Amino acid sequence: MEFLSGRELSEKIKDVMKGANPCMSVAFLSSGWFKLIFEDNIPPELKIICDVEMGCTPRDALKTAGAPDNPNLKYIPDKEMHGKVYISDRGVIVCSANATLAALRFDTRIEDGVWAAEGTPLHQDVQRKFSERFDMAEKVSREILKKTPKKVFGPEYEKAPKDGLPLLQSVLRSPSAFNGVYFVFTGDEIDDEVIENGDAQYEEESDETRVEKKNRDYHYDFGKKVTEENWPKVFIAIHRFKNGRVRFNKLRFLFTARQLANGKSKSLFISEILPASASGSAFGGIPELAQENICRKELREKFRRKDVFSNFAGEILSANQFAEELRKL
Known part of the structure; x- marks a missing residue:
């Protein structure tokens, strides 16, 4: 087994992928990725197993890999693929490097990994795991291809504008940048009485340092399936x-107030x-997004x-779900 970094890792990946029965499982592919590894064809x-959930593989990279007609280009549904392995009869590499310009040109980012020869326990284990995942994975179909971004902004591809993109453009270009941040959409107003009762509960029961009323926002009655836990x-x-004006806020959850309405318990x-x-x-x-007024104008x-x-x-909605719905408009 050998530890590799930087140029040595990049060159070793190219060498391994020249071997017979090449396989690769990576998070992201970037435009022109094959030239970084194979130079020609x-x-x-x-x-190939790659990720399509995190939104960081652009559509042209998948088309270059043969989508939607290549049965050997696959993804694992409802899973984020983040590991990176390269396998052939010349050994196996387990590393941090995606098949992207930023990872393989080694001059702007530190990438590390290990190489093991064919027939070693590591090579056998990785080969077995790749085969298991490849069998359970699904082909990148025409429908999946349509859901992938045409262009991706980020260190793997291009730099975003200095003053940031508007909200919707940012979500469409790189939904994975919003990992863990959700989007909540409302169109109905909440009665003042509901808010007053909720504030009273918050003031009385919350263990946290109180947030001033002017800095609070409220969401009410999302149904039984939506609880404090989710x-x-x-x-x-x-x-x-109702007049078409659109407001957006960045929020941090504080407290759930329980209220009775028509004999039913509802959450604020x-x-x-x-x-x-x-x-x-x-x-x-x-x-960082564009200025607030630019984001509001885009939403409006x-x-x-x-x-x-x-x-x-x-x-x-998650950012991936929001991006998917936006592409339908």
């Missing part, structure tokens, strides 16, 4: 008023309104029509 026998902890709330979720500039570690790791133009917003109202 992709071996027809190459088997309500998002950090999220972006998008609300469309109280959250803290965070600064519009909140990003990075201060808010789920999301990228997209959701000007009530029938368009009705497709989202009352929904709680």
